[in-house]
Amino acid sequence: MTKKRFILSIDGGGVRGLIPLRILEALESRLIHRGVDAPMHRIFDLMAGTSTGGLIAAGLCAPRPGGSSGEAAATISELRAFYEREARNIFSHSLSARIGRTLTNPLGLFDETYDARPLEKLLKERFGWTSMASGLSKLVLTAYDIEQRRAVFMTNGLEGNGSRPDDYYFWQAVRATTAAPSYFEPARVENLSRKREEALVDGGVFMNDPAIAAYLEAGKLGWGEDEIVILSLGTGQAPGRAFPYKEAAGWGALGWMQPSKDVPILSIFSDGQSQTASYQARHLFDELPGVTFHRLQAELPPEAEAIDNARPGNIIALNGAADRVIRDNTTLLDALADMLKANVETRETDAPEPNLVHAA
Numbered sequence: 118m119t120k121k122r123f124i125l126s127i128d129g130g131g132v133r134g135l136i137p138l139r140i141l142e143a144l145e146s147r148l149i150h151r152g153v154d155a156p157m158h159r160i161f162d163l164m165a166g167t168s169t170g171g172l173i174a175a176g177l178c179a180p181r182p183g184g185s186s187g188e189a190a191a192t193i194s195e196l197r198a199f200y201e202r203e204a205r206n207i208f209s210h211s212l213s214a215r216i217g218r219t220l221t222n223p224l225g226l227f228d229e230t231y232d233a234r235p236l237e238k239l240l241k242e243r244f245g246w247t248s249m250a251s252g253l254s255k256l257v258l259t260a261y262d263i264e265q266r267r268a269v270f271m272t273n274g275l276e277g278n279g280s281r282p283d284d285y286y287f288w289q290a291v292r293a294t295t296a297a298p299s300y301f302e303p304a305r306v307e308n309l310s311r312k313r314e315e316a317l318v319d320g321g322v323f324m325n326d327p328a329i330a331a332y333l334e335a336g337k338l339g340w341g342e343d344e345i346v347i348l349s350l351g352t353g354q355a356p357g358r359a360f361p362y363k364e365a366a367g368w369g370a371l372g373w374m375q376p377s378k379d380v381p382i383l384s385i386f387s388d389g390q391s392q393t394a395s396y397q398a399r400h401l402f403d404e405l406p407g408v409t410f411h412r413l414q415a416e417l418p419p420e421a422e423a424i425d426n427a428r429p430g431n432i433i434a435l436n437g438a439a440d441r442v443i444r445d446n447t448t449l450l451d452a453l454a455d456m457l458k459a460n461v462e463t464r465e466t467d468a469p470e471p472n473l474v475h476a477a
Contacts, residue, residue: 126166131352164177174256244287347402
C-alpha cells in the first residue's frame with residue numbers, strides 16, 4: 118500500500134471555526150471506534166489554516182508548554198470549549214469601554230472593535246514561548262505584512278530552494294493570522310530568523326481558504342501527487358445573507374466598514390475568496406488525478422454569518438450547521454477514518470522526536 122500524506126486545511130471565519138472543529142471531532146470519534154486513539158498531529162502530516170483555522174491548526178500541532186513529549190497545546194475538546202464558552206470573553210467589551218467608545222466614537226468606525234489583550238493573554242497561556250520550528254507536524258499559517266506589502270506564509274516546512282523558512286513564536290503567529298482588520302489591531306510579531314519585527318494582519322484578506330497553499334507547501338517537501346489526500350474544511354456560508362442594492366448604494370466608504378453591519382466589505386472578501394479558492398482547487402485537482410481532494414462546507418442561516426457572534430443562541434445555530442454536514446457526509450467520514458487508520462498503522466515508528474525551540 119502506498120503511504121499517503123494527509124493534509125488538513127481550515128478556512129477563516131471567527132467563531133464559525135466551531136463548524137470544522139465539530140467535523141474533526143466526528144472524525145476523531147470514528148478513529149477511536151476503530152482503535153486509533155492518536156492526536157491529530159499524528160493523523161495529519163500537514164495542517165494549514167487561516168485566521169480561526171490557523172488557531173485550530175496551531176492548537177493541534179504546537180507542543181503543549183510543560184506537557185509530555187508529543188502532547189499538543191490543545192485537544193479537540195479543549196478547542197470546542199474555547200469556541201463555545203471562552204470566545205465570549207474575546208468578543209466582548211467591558212461596560213466602561215463601551216461607554217467610552219460610545220462617547221468618543223459613536224459609530225464604531227475609527228477604532229478596532231475588540232481589545233486584543235484578552236486574546237493575547239489566552240494565546241500566551243496556551244502556546245507559551247515555543248516557536249513554530251518545534252511543531253509536532255508540518256504547519257502553514259497565512260498572514261499579510263502591511264508594512265512590506267507582501268503575503269506571509271508562516272511555516273515549519275521548507276522554502277522552494279530547500280532552505281529553512283523564517284521562524285515565529287506560535288502565539289504570535291496565531292495572533293497575526295487572526296488579526297482581522299477592524300476587529301483587532303494589527304499584530305506586531307518577532308521574526309526570529311531575521312531578528313526583526315513585522316506588522317501582520319489576518320491572512321483572510323487574500324487567502325481565506327488555504328487549501329492550494331497547503332498543496333504548494335507539500336510540493337516543497339517533496340511529496341508526490343499520488344501521495345496527497347487533502348481534507349478542506351469551510352466555516353460555513355450564508356447564501357441568504359444579502360446586501361440589498363438600495364442599502365449598499367448609500368453606504369459610502371464608512372458604511373462598507375461599519376461594524377454594526379458585520380463589516381460588509383470583509384464579509385464579501387472572505388466569502389468570495391473561499392468560494393473562488395474552492396472552485397479553483399476542485400478544477401486543479403481534477404486535472405491532477407493522483408491528488409485526492411475533499412471539501413466540506415456548511416450552509417448557515419443569515420443571522421449566523423457574523424464572525425464575532427459568540428452568543429449562546431448563535432453557538433446553537435453553528436452546532437446545528439455542523440450536525441447537518443456530519444449527517445450528510447457520514448459515508449465520506451467513514452471512508453476517511455478507514456484510510457487514516459490504515460495510514461497510521463503503516464506509518465514509520467522511528468521518527469525522531471521534535472526539537473523544542475524556546476525563547477532565547
